[in-house]
Amino acid sequence: MKKRRRIYEGKAKILYEGPEPGTLVQFFKDDATAFNKKKHDIIDGKGVLNNRISEHIFTQMTRIGIPNHLIKRLNMREQLIKEVEIIPIEVIVRNVAAGTLCERLGLTEGEVLPRSIIEFCYKKDELNDPLVAEEHITAFGWASPQEIDDIMALAIRVNDFLSGLFAGIGIQLIDFKIELGRHWENDAMRIIVADEISPDSCRLWDMKTNKKMDKDRFRQGLGGLVDAYSEVAGRLGIIPENEPQRGSGPVLVSDNDKTEE
Numbered sequence: 001m002k003k004r005r006r007i008y009e010g011k012a013k014i015l016y017e018g019p020e021p022g023t024l025v026q027f028f029k030d031d032a033t034a035f036n037k038k039k040h041d042i043i044d045g046k047g048v049l050n051n052r053i054s055e056h057i058f059t060q061m062t063r064i065g066i067p068n069h070l071i072k073r074l075n076m077r078e079q080l081i082k083e084v085e086i087i088p089i090e091v092i093v094r095n096v097a098a099g100t101l102c103e104r105l106g107l108t109e110g111e112v113l114p115r116s117i118i119e120f121c122y123k124k125d126e127l128n129d130p131l132v133a134e135e136h137i138t139a140f141g142w143a144s145p146q147e148i149d150d151i152m153a154l155a156i157r158v159n160d161f162l163s164g165l166f167a168g169i170g171i172q173l174i175d176f177k178i179e180l181g182r183h184w185e186n187d188a189m190r191i192i193v194a195d196e197i198s199p200d201s202c203r204l205w206d207m208k209t210n211k212k213m214d215k216d217r218f219r220q221g222l223g224g225l226v227d228a229y230s231e232v233a234g235r236l237g238i239i240p241e242n243e244p245q246r247g248s249g250p251v252l253v254s255d256n257d258k259t260e261e
């Protein structure tokens with residue numbers, strides 16, 4: 001069996017060389033990490049759920065013209081994606097105070113913010129992904145001023161889309177993180193949304209009960225992560241509600257999509 005070339009392994013995903021030049025295969029692991037890997041666990045079924053939820057969100061974004069890297073889902077754990085040059089910045093959009101914003105500014109969790117706030121963090125595990133200003137981004141050449149404008153416009157569009165999508169299923173979008181990359185088509189470059197959008201990278205609270213339905217269940221040791229992610233997937237109409245998506249390695253959707261490990 002031919003072995004695929006592994007391009008990159010992150011905390012929750014692995015990237016493999018894709019079948020065509022300019023493509024990659026993104027594999028969703030069950031690993032959960034928090035506090036820069038100080039807390040680590042394997043949560044059976046998390047990767048399968050994030051693959052499905054992220055596929056659903058990216059597919060809907062494509063439909064309304066938000067450019068992103070998804071080509072198609074291949075199987076339970078893998079997606080075929082466009083290769084991009086990752087911009088080393090995590091873009092966080094916040095609607096309600098939570099997480100590090102509360103720690104930094106002494107806000108109360110759950111306070112609705114006067115307006116949506118965009119933050120940038122430098123993607124550097126060794127430094128705990130520190131918060132940076134636009135000045136750092138342009139001075140160090142991570143992105144140009146024009147690219148920052150494009151990124152902010154894209155982040156606001158994603159926020160509006162996700163807020164509506166989740167509100168429609170009784171979930172409040174508190175905040176989220178996206179990653180972006182440069183993608184070339186012929187000679188034109190444009191910035192597209194990459195990585196994943198899932199309960200690992202968003203804070204999602206049930207609108208009626210404020211129950212946390214995201215990775216804070218792991219970060220805060222609340223338990224019930226797979227059940228919460230399954231409920232998100234169920235409400236999105238991706239899987240029958242309350243059907244846990246556990247176990248199993250890649251399951252092929254069709255022979256044409258065949259990938260090898």
Ligand code: 5GP
Pocket residue numbers: 090092098099100101129175176177200201202203215
């Ligand atoms: P905070 O800065 O409050 O920890 O996170 C803000 C938002 O960005 C949360 O929705 C959180 O899940 C997401 N986020 C921030 N950093 C990361 C990261 O390194 N990985 C993932 N998956 N999400 C992150």
